[in-house]
Amino acid sequence: MLANVALIVQKYGGTSVGSPERIKNVARRIAKFQSKGHHLVVVVSAMSGETNRLIALAKEIQVHPDPRELDVMVSTGEQISVALLSMALMGLGIKARSYTGAQVRILTDSAHTKARILKIDEDRLRADLDAGHVVVVAGFQGVDEAGSITTLGRGGSDTTAVALAAALKADECQIYTDVDGVYTTDPRIVPEARRLKTITFEEMLEMASLGSKVLQIRSVEFAGKYKVRLRVLSSFEEEGEGTLITFEEDNDMEQAIISGIAFNRDEAKITVLGVPDRPGIAYQILGPVADANIDVDMIIQNVGHDGLTDFSFTVPRNEFIRTVDILKSQVQPHIGARDVIGGDRIAKVSIVGVGMRSHVGIASRMFRTLAEEGINIQMISTSEIKISVVVDEKYMELAVRVLHKAFDLNQAS
């Protein structure tokens, strides 16, 4: 529960501020919190569609827009949102003041379009809060040491909110979004999916990295690092407590072993066949891929025989062709591998839960469930609290549904 007078950081995404009418709704919601005596810092994204519009405009000028200049452009989206929300608050008689990332001084490194927050000056915000203002901060953006505008990359507004909550030692950071919390899985695929009242920080991190779009992974990491109390709520519902991301495991005996099921069809798998089984071979294969700035996700190497092994990994689906090209031209002739094969019609399905630590047989239950439906598992990767499998893309929805049922995640009817 929140204290009687709490400092709350709220974040509203692009859909929540997508029109003047919606901005006014957000203002009314903020007014309610303020009327209870809470101090509020509000982080907003660009109005939905605006960032894409700006990027498209930039690309009309330069096919690959200069990153520094792209940040100058794209950051205007949030700048407009903070001004509009501040106006809407003033329209309700509430004192409000907008800040761009540079004005707060959210100091970042200089990695344009994907900058990282280094430091936040919270003095001016605190002075405004003490003077009874609602402080409205542009998400997604900062400024580097040289004074150039930077952006944090897609979803960066969540990170801004969490970073501000950490800097201000806020009582809670509330992420308002178009869903009313974190679900056991995507309700569009499994209608019986259930909203979780709580989820542990570790589980949320796995869910985010596995493809759940509710929270941006960096914001979850940030929250974990600085122990920020984080809550996901719907910006379209008046009531509701959303999902709280906790730092302790729930001791409730009734808690399910598995908290959620994530899935992702944005990957492709690649196998290098007939690789000499000797030290350094993984680096020889993945080095050129990393040099090309391609993110590698799952990596599988099985026990070899006759001095040869097969080496598999997954990459983002839109990098599939490029990765195969790199391997065929730079790696295969060099290490004397037999062939490079792969496919981009795959999906990754993962079960996540801290309960795995204290329960055995979770993996075998997962594999049996899939086998019973005739779903072939192509790759397997595990961590302490998650098991991921790669299956043919066409079985993805089915896999998610049967696993959801098998692990008792279906809503109590």
Add this chain to the structure above:
Amino acid sequence: MLANVALIVQKYGGTSVGSPERIKNVARRIAKFQSKGHHLVVVVSAMSGETNRLIALAKEIQVHPDPRELDVMVSTGEQISVALLSMALMGLGIKARSYTGAQVRILTDSAHTKARILKIDEDRLRADLDAGHVVVVAGFQGVDEAGSITTLGRGGSDTTAVALAAALKADECQIYTDVDGVYTTDPRIVPEARRLKTITFEEMLEMASLGSKVLQIRSVEFAGKYKVRLRVLSSFEEEGEGTLITFEEDNDMEQAIISGIAFNRDEAKITVLGVPDRPGIAYQILGPVADANIDVDMIIQNVGHDGLTDFSFTVPRNEFIRTVDILKSQVQPHIGARDVIGGDRIAKVSIVGVGMRSHVGIASRMFRTLAEEGINIQMISTSEIKISVVVDEKYMELAVRVLHKAFDLNQAS
């Protein structure tokens, strides 16, 4: 003539950067100057229509948008333009770097939506210029002592350009616009209107204040104060030397006595009838008008008789009703005037020229020319280098045309 290697400040207005294609054209023009070895600082406005779009959006939220927040929003227009133009320059292989007003540090007072420039830090710009960059600066905006974004008011980009030229001691400030220079009058009204090769600073100031839209009056004042060599050129023509604003009168014997004819139909006239002819009466009438923040332009008071006089002045047309209301409610009963009358179907026509100083009979020639066409003069006001008359709005075009001919301004055929 410009030096072989000159520092030039160029300003491109909203129409000149109104589309990606036009932005690329501007970049090509800049490239030409750079290829000659010149150093360039380029000031740009928001893409045409953008500022109005943003203001309309703000008004959907707040009928009278908060000035600080409106500046936060509106300033994004130029921010987008500088990024796009920098990208376009880089696309041509030219090193370029954009700056917002706050990034340059164009320090202004805190009068949001109509701020005045106090100081410009030119160190960073100079370092970029020395490193061979084209520096692209957002016009129309600055930042106050507290770090809030300010805007300079409509047409403020001209002022930004002139102020930068002054701070950097540029060799020339070139204002690119949709006309190719300053004309003897608006060619849409008088097809024989002639482009002036030069015009004196004083004349330009009168022309700007009298309604010629070519340059914003504050930018001309600024240029006069800091002796900035200012030139108006077309951004749509490849060649052409435009109009140079000079500080010395042309000694050419052939120079016309009158340089140009300005006109303005944005005013209304008001007369307070039967005013007691005693000291302090002008203040009693105009004090309440000034208190209501209404700009008064021409003021006429004739010799009275029987202790009474009539007092006339002009105000912006959109303030006509409000001014009459103030006079009828606050002034007339107080001073015991007989009545308040007026009309908003008037136009002001002015002839401007430094030649007036050394020639007599200019006023009478003007009045005779109008009389010959049956145009009644309702008010007259003069300064050292201009004569303005108020006439019925319906005669405005005719008055401009006949005066243009009478003072030998028509183009040599």
